[in-house]
Amino acid sequence: MIRYSGQTRVLVAVDCIIFGFDGDHLKILLIQRGFEPEIKKWSLMGGFIQPEESLDQAANRILKQLTGLEGVYLEQMQAFGDPKRDPLERTIGIVYFALIDIHQYEKQISHEYHAEWFLLDLAPNLIFDHAEMVAMAKQKLRYKAALHPILFELLPEKFTVPQLQNLYEGIYGASFDKRNFSRKLLSTGLLIRQKEKDKENSKKGAFYYILDKERYKNNFQAFFNFVPNPENLIL
Template sequence: MTALSIYQQHDRLLVAVDCIIFGFDGQQLKALLIKRSFEPEINKWSLMGGFVQQDESVDAAAVRVLQQLTGLENIYMEQLGCYGEVDRDPAGRVVSIPYFALIKIDEHEEELLEKFNAKWYALDKVPKLIFDHNRMMNQAIERLQLKASTQPIGFELLPEKFTLTQLQNLYEAIFESSFDKRNFTRKINSLGILQKLDEKEKVSSRKGAFYYLFDRDKYNKLQHEIKKFI
């Protein structure tokens, strides 16, 4: 029996990727959802997804789907696992590999969101999604919280320059908790991975707050010493 005949004996199924896309608007952590344009579950809210093509890896498929929706490249993304329940998609036998991605919310292309009928939802306002997409969303939030506690992935959600208040607002949104401002500032400064600028943000207060940059080179040198980020 040839290898080809052995392969032909087995059932074939579709492989898809689904992307949980997070953004931060300065106050709330949000997820980007689309209104599904075809059956089954037409006009219901969904994650952005697509089928893996014959000539691409699953990672490449996720990159393609993210670029189609946001217009962005070099997005931080991470594979979450595999969802393969037999009846998860009523249209056919589909195995889905979900990814979570982090983008700067003001950098995506607005026209693409309109094209895909996409909308940002605060995490506590996410509607019921199709299939098992709510499970994927919850898993992505848990993974984000885990990674954000030990690695500086939160900076992927912030503009290049930010205030300490904006940084604290972000981490409070990620962990759904309040932090003491003095302790938070002391902890962040103790890591030695922020560069303070002379420029101030003066919209929020008359006195203004200094802007900071995340120093990735310093972090790369110190990352083995930093066991806990927040």
């Protein structure tokens, strides 16, 4: 086999960041690492890419192998390449992240590697540069949430305005005025109010809504800048 001469081989790994929403809180899925170094320490879902795999194939395989999750939309975020990021060998890390509704996938979760949901702001210390990866993913999530309604990936098909507000407040680490939030959200015209109410959290109850997918497809710009001046929020 012909190879490039004089070149040092470098390992390539994939790390998956899974954000989830349970209706009240934004969370992150972590596992306990199954091998040295840092065995049994909390970690993102990571593994090495095999010669016959594409990056996307490796990300989906690793996620399923370590957590049981499959059919999750994964988006490639960035490469991390500090020469000292892995103490054993030079390893390039390709980071993917995903947004899911926790209840939709909870039956898939495997506990072989102690996969566990943590509140995003109360997550334990992570190995290597995984905390840096998560911090960057949070910033990307905040940016995208301000320009595009990607957060609907985290919600059940039927949801309430307070649930959506909880989600936005979890993303931005800020509080929003309830009346203004509701008014601005409903003014987009992209939500359809249902007859049923969620009465678990208050006597009066909150109406359920669903996303009007057809109108959203034709006018998703209605959600642009849904969060006013997100760069000015105290995060």
